[in-house]
Amino acid sequence: MLLIKEAFGEDFTWGVSTAAYQIEGAHNQGGKGLSIWDTFVKKKNKVFQNQNGDMACDFYNRYTQDLYLMHSLNIPNYRFSISWSRILPNGTGEINTEGIDFYNRLIDLSLELGITPWVTLYHWDLPDALERKGGWVNRDIKEWFGNYVSICVAHFGDRVKNWMILNEPMVFSAAGYFLGIHAPGRKGLDNFLAATHHAALAQAYGARVIKSTQKDSNVGTTFSCSHIEPFRMKEKDILAAKRADALLNRLFIEPLLGMGYPTEDIKILNRMERYMKQNDEKDVIFNMDFIGIQNYTREVIRHATFVPFLQAKIVSAKERKVEMTSMNWEIYPESIYHMLKKFNAYPNIPPLIITENGAAFPDQVENNKVDDPKRVKYLQHILEQVHRAKQEGVKVNGYFVWTFLDNFEWAEGYHPRFGLVYVDFQTQKRIVKSSGHWYADFLK
Numbered sequence: 001m002l003l004i005k006e007a008f009g010e011d012f013t014w015g016v017s018t019a020a021y022q023i024e025g026a027h028n029q030g031g032k033g034l035s036i037w038d039t040f041v042k043k044k045n046k047v048f049q050n051q052n053g054d055m056a057c058d059f060y061n062r063y064t065q066d067l068y069l070m071h072s073l074n075i076p077n078y079r080f081s082i083s084w085s086r087i088l089p090n091g092t093g094e095i096n097t098e099g100i101d102f103y104n105r106l107i108d109l110s111l112e113l114g115i116t117p118w119v120t121l122y123h124w125d126l127p128d129a130l131e132r133k134g135g136w137v138n139r140d141i142k143e144w145f146g147n148y149v150s151i152c153v154a155h156f157g158d159r160v161k162n163w164m165i166l167n168e169p170m171v172f173s174a175a176g177y178f179l180g181i182h183a184p185g186r187k188g189l190d191n192f193l194a195a196t197h198h199a200a201l202a203q204a205y206g207a208r209v210i211k212s213t214q215k216d217s218n219v220g221t222t223f224s225c226s227h228i229e230p231f232r233m234k235e236k237d238i239l240a241a242k243r244a245d246a247l248l249n250r251l252f253i254e255p256l257l258g259m260g261y262p263t264e265d266i267k268i269l270n271r272m273e274r275y276m277k278q279n280d281e282k283d284v285i286f287n288m289d290f291i292g293i294q295n296y297t298r299e300v301i302r303h304a305t306f307v308p309f310l311q312a313k314i315v316s317a318k319e320r321k322v323e324m325t326s327m328n329w330e331i332y333p334e335s336i337y338h339m340l341k342k343f344n345a346y347p348n349i350p351p352l353i354i355t356e357n358g359a360a361f362p363d364q365v366e367n368n369k370v371d372d373p374k375r376v377k378y379l380q381h382i383l384e385q386v387h388r389a390k391q392e393g394v395k396v397n398g399y400f401v402w403t404f405l406d407n408f409e410w411a412e413g414y415h416p417r418f419g420l421v422y423v424d425f426q427t428q429k430r431i432v433k434s435s436g437h438w439y440a441d442f443l444k
């Protein structure tokens with residue numbers, strides 16, 4: 001089936017997504033303070049080939065040409081994140097006016113080109129000064145974050161209406177504070193539980209801060225999610241899959257909706273109580289205007305006695321010998337359909353927007369062109385699944401491709417290329433891939 005844009009309705013929001021640390025570079029320009037990613041990448045063997053985002057796509061200096069390129073591809077909405085340490089180099093205290101100016105210029109030019117900005121307030125680059133005070137493990141982060149949010153609303157709220165509070169809190173609390181594979185590289189159950197609860201508190205608080213001053217704002221937050229299936233239809237695997245689902249898909253949405261943490265399925269989450277104060281259960285609730293869901297693949301789960309707390313493990317796409325992307329993620333577009341159905345089934349769920357989805361493939365330049373038929377096919381199949389869910393009554397109102405430019409893919413460095421636009425990181429030359437041209441035609 002070949003879908004056209006009109007099949008999704010006139011009010012459907014189409015766009016592309018990026019994140020500050022992954023594209024901006026200029027890590028020490030314009031008065032910016034260090035973020036936890038600036039310090040994490042300098043530690044040995046944390047990132048593939050010890051690469052870093054010091055330069056990335058140099059978007060800080062090249063945003064003008066990049067926005068013109070975006071405009072030439074008919075992209076009407078742009079989701080980007082603000083780097084907290086560009087605004088507040090120490091996380092709190094003095095405001096860096098050069099940072100404010102940069103985002104002002106970015107917002108102004110977007111609007112001039114007819115591109116609506118969608119701003120993520122936190123996409124994983126915590127000011128390092130705050131990490132030294134405990135980062136997400138310190139409960140004060142709620143106030144630090146609220147202060148930063150209020151500064152962003154005060155400076156940009158006259159032009160920005162669409163806000164996303166956090167990007168994938170489950171990923172930054174688990175990868176950054178439990179497994180230590182993302183910044184700040186901390187480990188342990190207690191760090192994870194504290195970071196999780198404080199992120200849930202900050203998420204609702206940040207939204208309240210925006211709504212208290214900007215009544216007509218459109219406020220959401222974004223969650224990672226993956227369709228989960230048991231490896232075998234045996235009770236042990238089915239139960240393991242249920243626990244994995246609670247962790248990967250339910251941990252943040254349920255408290256936000258007032259359902260509490262999924263302690264029934266993961267007993268160890270009861271230990272979160274030691275970080276909770278009276279009223280916290282209410283304070284983590286917020287009635288968002290939309291929920292951003294971000295889906296890339298599915299996960300197949302089996303029982304694993306020796307995995308602490310969860311007794312569950314992922315059966316990798318490699319082991320299952322299925323078709324994969326450069327991230328070794330299974331290509332499984334139906335996953336997005338299942339996730340839309342799952343989130344939509346919560347009582348009182350606000351409308352859903354797919355704030356990220358995409359795929360990395362080993363793109364090659366030939367004769368100054370990048371032909372990426374696999375990505376085109378992937379995106380088409382995904383849109384068929386989104387359409388299928390919409391036809392069945394799911395309230396899904398938007399779709400943002402991850403991502404506009406090939407960029408710094410966190411611990412994986414530069415080798416997974418997710419962009420619609422190819423970036424030569426030596427010369428900073430951009431080449432629109434065939435998927436970029438396909439999206440432009442689709443959006444025309």
Ligand code: BGC
Pocket residue numbers: 019022167168171224294356402409
């Ligand atoms: C993150 C992006 C990341 C993408 C692909 C999401 O988890 O929000 O920053 O690049 O997935 O891994």
